[in-house]
Amino acid sequence: MSExxxxxxxxxxxxxxxxxxxxxxxxxxxxxxxxxxxxTQLGGQPLLQPTIHxxxxxxxxxxxxxxxxxxxxxxEGSEACIAVTLLDGIVFARSAFHHSVNYRxxxxxxxxxxxxxxxxxxxxLDQLMEKFHKGRSDEARRANxxxxxxxxxxxxxxxEVSAKIRTxxxxxDPEDMxxxxxxxxxxxxxxxxxxxxxxx
Amino acid sequence: MSExxxxxxxxxxxxxxxxxxxxxxxxxxxxxxxxxxxxTQLGGQPLLQPTIHxxxxxxxxxxxxxxxxxxxxxxEGSEACIAVTLLDGIVFARSAFHHSVNYRxxxxxxxxxxxxxxxxxxxxLDQLMEKFHKGRSDEARRANxxxxxxxxxxxxxxxEVSAKIRTxxxxxDPEDMxxxxxxxxxxxxxxxxxxxxxxx
Numbered sequence: 001m002s003e004x005x006x007x008x009x010x011x012x013x014x015x016x017x018x019x020x021x022x023x024x025x026x027x028x029x030x031x032x033x034x035x036x037x038x039x040t041q042l043g044g045q046p047l048l049q050p051t052i053h054x055x056x057x058x059x060x061x062x063x064x065x066x067x068x069x070x071x072x073x074x075x076e077g078s079e080a081c082i083a084v085t086l087l088d089g090i091v092f093a094r095s096a097f098h099h100s101v102n103y104r105x106x107x108x109x110x111x112x113x114x115x116x117x118x119x120x121x122x123x124x125l126d127q128l129m130e131k132f133h134k135g136r137s138d139e140a141r142r143a144n145x146x147x148x149x150x151x152x153x154x155x156x157x158x159x160e161v162s163a164k165i166r167t168x169x170x171x172x173d174p175e176d177m178x179x180x181x182x183x184x185x186x187x188x189x190x191x192x193x194x195x196x197x198x199x200x
Numbered sequence: 201m202s203e204x205x206x207x208x209x210x211x212x213x214x215x216x217x218x219x220x221x222x223x224x225x226x227x228x229x230x231x232x233x234x235x236x237x238x239x240t241q242l243g244g245q246p247l248l249q250p251t252i253h254x255x256x257x258x259x260x261x262x263x264x265x266x267x268x269x270x271x272x273x274x275x276e277g278s279e280a281c282i283a284v285t286l287l288d289g290i291v292f293a294r295s296a297f298h299h300s301v302n303y304r305x306x307x308x309x310x311x312x313x314x315x316x317x318x319x320x321x322x323x324x325l326d327q328l329m330e331k332f333h334k335g336r337s338d339e340a341r342r343a344n345x346x347x348x349x350x351x352x353x354x355x356x357x358x359x360e361v362s363a364k365i366r367t368x369x370x371x372x373d374p375e376d377m378x379x380x381x382x383x384x385x386x387x388x389x390x391x392x393x394x395x396x397x398x399x400x
Contacts, residue, residue, distance in 0.1 A: 041241035046281035048239040081246035097347040147297040184397040193387035
């Protein structure tokens with residue numbers, strides 16, 4: 001299966017031309033993005049937190065303190081809605097109304113699973129290091145037992161997933177095309193700078 | 201008042217050294233960030249969407265189609281939890297456990313208000329254009345009546361707001377300081393490129 005199946009919740013209703021359910025496309029967005037936003041509700045109140053994430057196949061992982069309130073709510077059964085968003089550009093149209101942004105946005109519905117298998121947990125935490133810096137999991141001192149206990153790893157199966165993607169230039173109304181107004185796209189990129197070493 | 205007052209929900213519990221309630225600091229984060237994530241719940245299910253935002257004083261604005269499902273839920277009274285997150289760096293420690301990220305993260309709880317006053321709406325939409333490009337609100341063709349009707353502007357009063365901020369290098373355990381492992385910080389920045397003009 002190369003596409004995520006659409007469900008009532010993940011079918012993009014508005015702007016459906018921008019909808020995308022292709023696994024390869026969506027996985028690439030998940031892998032490129034360094035942070036996600038995880039939301040749930042508890043007692044009718046919304047909870048929302050940013051966190052870093054990583055992926056292995058159809059498993060999306062996040063980690064954090066075992067005492068994290070949002071994580072506790074998720075593990076007690078509250079469903080998660082997770083957003084992964086890359087902003088790619090500002091789109092300047094001739095009319096105010098058609099100004100827009102280029103973006104790649106993924107939304108995931110899933111139930112959290114606590115990763116309590118020691119092998120999966122250890123492998124997942126290595127993968128986290130590798131995402132941010134290839135080879136790092138072999139360089140740094142690995143977590144000891146106490147540190148492993150203080151860290152929760154949570155997995156979400158990628159199944160109910162959709163993306164919305166906008167690319168390209170402004171789409172102005174035909175009657176605005178001759179207005180003396182400049183139009184174009186200003187690209188936005190996330191840049192990793194040179195590492196500032198503390199020792200070496 | 202130079203600080204947002206802490207409430208039961210916005211008081212940062214874990215990592216409270218990183219907590220920040222200073223209005224100037226928080227407003228600067230809101231102004232620098234181009235997107236926010238807005239969550240709410242409807243019938244016990246979480247809803248979450250990325251969107252661009254802007255600020256005028258203690259009002260945080262978002263806008264979108266009048267038909268947007270999340271907006272409808274908010275305007276029917278579901279409370280919003282909004283996150284604005286800037287990722288500033290990857291922190292490499294000597295131990296896997298103390299790896300971290302530098303970030304500036306704001307979380308807001310608020311009730312949505314539909315901006316139905318024509319003057320406020322028009323001013324707010326001008327401010328949106330100005331945020332992304334100074335002078336643009338006077339350049340582009342302004343929205344006509346039909347376009348204004350198709351656009352909803354929603355305001356959130358900034359009152360129940362907190363930030364969590366991490367800066368600086370790795371904090372390793374004393375016994376790890378002599379390990380032969382490099383440590384440091386890799387800065388992350390969001391870069392606006394040159395505008396690619398379609399006409400001019």
